[in-house]
Amino acid sequence: EPEVTQTPSHQVTQMGQEVILRCVPISNHLYFYWYRQILGQKVEFLVSFYNNEISEKSEIFDDQFSVERPDGSNFTLKIRSTKLEDSAMYFCASSDTVNTEAFFGQGTRLTVV
Amino acid sequence: AQKITQTQPGMFVQEKEAVTLDCTYDTSDQSYGLFWYKQPSSGEMIFLIYQGSYDEQNATEGRYSLNFQKARKSANLVISASQLGDSAMYFCAMTRKAAGNKLTFGGGTRVLVKP
Numbered sequence: 001e002p003e004v005t006q007t008p009s010h011q012v013t014q015m016g017q018e019v020i021l022r023c024v025p026i027s028n029h030l031y032f033y034w035y036r037q038i039l040g041q042k043v044e045f046l047v048s049f050y051n052n053e054i055s056e057k058s059e060i061f062d063d064q065f066s067v068e069r070p071d072g073s074n075f076t077l078k079i080r081s082t083k084l085e086d087s088a089m090y091f092c093a094s095s096d097t098v099n100t101e102a103f104f105g106q107g108t109r110l111t112v113v
Numbered sequence: 114a115q116k117i118t119q120t121q122p123g124m125f126v127q128e129k130e131a132v133t134l135d136c137t138y139d140t141s142d143q144s145y146g147l148f149w150y151k152q153p154s155s156g157e158m159i160f161l162i163y164q165g166s167y168d169e170q171n172a173t174e175g176r177y178s179l180n181f182q183k184a185r186k187s188a189n190l191v192i193s194a195s196q197l198g199d200s201a202m203y204f205c206a207m208t209r210k211a212a213g214n215k216l217t218f219g220g221g222t223r224v225l226v227k228p
Contacts, residue, residue: 031214043158043204043218056215089156095214101148102216104158 002026006092006105013082013112021077021108023092032075033093033102034067036060043091049075082112115140117207117219125225126195133180134190134222136205142166144210147188149179152202152221161203164188192224200226 005024013019025032034046047057047067054067066078075094079086089109093102116139126132138147149161164172164179172179180189192199202223206216 033215035216042220043206043216045215045217048215091158093158093216100146101160101163102214103160104150106155106157109156 004092004094004103004105006090006108008108009106010109011111013110015084015112016081019079019082019110021079021090021092021110023075023077023105024073025075025092025094026096026103027073029094029096029103031055031095031097031102032067032069033095034077035091035093035104036088037091037107038085038088046077079110082110084112086110087112115142115145115207115209115217117205117217119205119219119222121222122220123223123225125227126192126199128197128226128228129194131191131193132195132224134192134203134205134224136188136190136219138186138188138205138207140186140207140209142209146208147179147181148206148208148216149177149188149190150204150206150218151199152204154201158204162190195224195226197226197228200224 007022032049037043047061048055064080089107091107092105095102118137145166147164151159162174162177164181176193178191202221204221205219
């Protein structure tokens with residue numbers, strides 16, 4: 001069964017460092033998303049991506065964040081200068097059309113120290 | 114802005130019994146989708162069931178059913194014949210057609226199935 005895959009599963013980084021979280025969405029999906037979940041809290045939307053551009057972003061997704069689809073399969077989230085409060089589980093998701101279920105990757109747990 | 118409310122932070126259920134997880138939503142949109150996801154302790158988000166706002170029948174997927182009451186703006190999840198593997202966090206979520214396909218999540222309900 002096709003699935004969304006994320007790497008790495010866990011990343012520890014020093015405050016101020018850049019991190020890139022990687023995702024391979026399901027191959028025939030057109031809509032891609034990043035969400036985050038701070039430990040013990042609800043899942044929050046960060047950004048959606050369609051047709052090679054950002055379609056929507058939340059207020060969390062500030063200038064420190066960027067997304068890219070560098071080739072036909074990968075979808076990345078970059079945090080330029082990490083802060084302690086960026087520590088969270090980051091989920092990538094994809095869906096094939098609007099208003100259908102989004103399939104989530106297993107997440108990347110980011111720990112900023 | 115839309116809002117999803119899950120009023121039960123945690124629940125115990127006896128194995129083999131049914132459990133209902135509450136979810137209410139707030140939107141003025143006519144076209145929207147309602148979802149339930151399961152998050153086991155391993156952390157991944159597993160899609161369970163979907164209900165469209167124009168669907169007249171309640172959605173069912175195996176042991177999961179969604180009790181959709183549009184006038185009350187509620188979308189409760191019913192898990193029948195609970196199993197130990199159902200112990201997890203459950204999130205209700207919503208998309209609005211007017212807002213693209215982003216999911217807005219509720220705060221979640223933790224379910225613990227007792228043997």
